[in-house]
Amino acid sequence: MIKAIKIRLLPTKEQEELMFKSVGIARFAYNWGLNKWSELYNQGSKPSKSTIKKEFNNTVKKQPEYKWLYEVSAQVTAQAFGDLDDAFKKFFKKESNYPKFKSKKKSRKSFYVRYDAIKFEDNKVNLEKIGKVNYKTNYKIPSxxxxxxxxxxxxxxxxxxxxGFEQGENQIELNEDLSIGIDLGIKNxxxxxCLDKPIKNINKSYEVRRLNKRLKRLQRQVSRKxxxxxNGSNFIKTNNIIKLEKEIKLIYRRLTNIRNNHIHQTTNKxxxxxxxxxxMEDLNIKGMMKNKHLSKAIANQCLYEFIxxxxxxxxxxxxxxxxxxxxxxxSxxxxxxxxxxxDLKLSDRTYSCIDCGLNIDRDLNAAINLSKYKLVS
Structure with a gap:
């Protein structure tokens, strides 16, 4: 299987500037390709990754006003068209919605790196057109x-x-008598x-509640500013608004890291x-999110990421x-x-059996039943 690792980079100001340029060019190429794809489709022709890429190289790249495209690796734009092609394949398979244009504010700031140019040496990694960038990690990176x-x-x-890199299966001795059932929830x-106590809901911890409280205050401040x-129907963004919005983004980042770390620790346990x-249950999370009273709590639990x-x-x-x-x-x-x-209701949090007199937590009862799934199905 393919195992992925994440390495923290420590770029200089010049290298960071090139990285941001690569992000912008990748977004530009993706949006240009999406627009051209829609145009060709409306004209009755059948667009493809190769035709889009060829037209981009022959028309856009040769224009003098687009000479800034050559400041970054050519693989950045090439892979952007590959990502667009994958997005359309998922759309035609009905696995996702129609591809959307990438926004400078909301889209993820990322770009592809040429794989055969990557070299690790003396705590530095070589990236094409960016140079040797310092990094630090706890992983043992294979050469x-x-x-x-x-x-x-x-x-x-x-x-x-x-x-990512190819990694063989981890050889461990498994307990052939232990079958585990997991019942996901909102309260926990x-x-x-096989555990007596439930896995806690990290959103109820002091740190997450403190950050959410801080987040609400900052959002109100931004709204007031x-x-x-x-100015009429236009909103003017001042320097103070920019500072507050940056702080809001960092709080969202902190909350995401806390939730992801909790899920990693739980799954490792x-x-x-x-x-x-x-x-585990085959949950319809997309359908669950339609409940306006529980959608926020379900989203904060990150159930899809857990599975x-x-x-x-x-x-x-x-x-x-x-x-x-x-x-x-x-249940x-x-x-x-x-x-x-x-006749078991959602409000009944304790399962009481009339036949054998068992009294047990509803969710724990469901987890035990899931552990026996093959035996009773």
């Missing part, structure tokens, strides 16, 4: 001639280089069948139990990963005797 999909990106504070992140500096299989991490960590460690059918009655079935309680 390869080819890395998979290397990208540089800026998270609002630091620059990172992410790259998850209930694990926009209203104070309003489960994998280190060395079960021979892990069973994604469990999948690849189970695959890497040779653990069987199963997603139970979405109609499987894990309504008694984990002791197997009786079904059809």
């Amino acid at each position: 390869l001639s080819k890395y998979n999909n290397p990208r540089c990106h800026f998270d609002g504070k630091y620059w990172y280089l992410t790259l 992140l998850a209930f694990v069948s 926009y209203e104070m500096n309003k 489960i994998v280190k139990l060395k079960p021979y299989r892990v069973v 994604r991490q469990m999948k690849y960590k189970c695959k890497f460690n040779g653990i069987e990963f199963i997603q139970a059918d979405k109609w499987y009655a894990s 309504k079935t008694c984990s002791s005797c197997g009786a079904t309680k059809k």
Whole structure:
């Protein structure tokens, strides 16, 4: 399987300027390609990555006003058309919506790095047209001639280089008697069948609540300043507004890092139990997000990211990963005797079985049932 690592870059001011130029050129090429793709399609022709790329090189790049395109690696624009082609393939497979134009404010600041130019030596990595950039990492970076999909990106504070490489399965001895069921929730992140206590909801911690409180205050300040500096129907962005918006972005970055770190720690804790299989529900997260009362809480729990991490960590460690059918009655079935309680309501947080007298937390009962999924299905 392909394993990815993330390396913190420490560029100079000149190198950082080239990186931002690469981000802008990648965005420009993607938007130009999307516009040209739509034009050709409306004219009745069948566009492709090769035709878009060829026209860009023969028309745009040869114009003198676009000479700034040569300041960065040619692979930056070439890969932008590759990303556009992948976006359309996903659209035609109905895996995503129609591709959108990338915004300078909202789109992720990233660009492709030529893989055969990457060389690590003396705590420096060579990037084409940028030069040797200092870096620091705790990973042991393999010295390869080819890395998979290397990208540089800026998270609002630091620059990172992410790259993938082929890695064999991690050989560990699994407990053949341990099957784990995981029931995800909103009040708690998850209930694990073999653990007595639930995995806590990190959004209820002191630090996250403090950051959310700070975030609300800053957003109100920005809103008031926009209203104070309003000129007719136009909003004037002052230096104070720019400073506040930068602080807001850093708080969002901090919250994202806290949530991702919590999910990584939780999934690592489960994998280190060395079960021979892990069973989870097949949640319709997109449908769950339509509930306006719970959508924010569901988004903050990062349930999709939890499932994604469990999948690849189970695959890497040779653990069987199963997603139970979405109609499987894990909550309504008694984990002791197997009786079904059809009148169980969402407000009933404790499962009480009439047949065997079992009293257990509703979510823990569901997790235990998921651990036995193959036996009862």
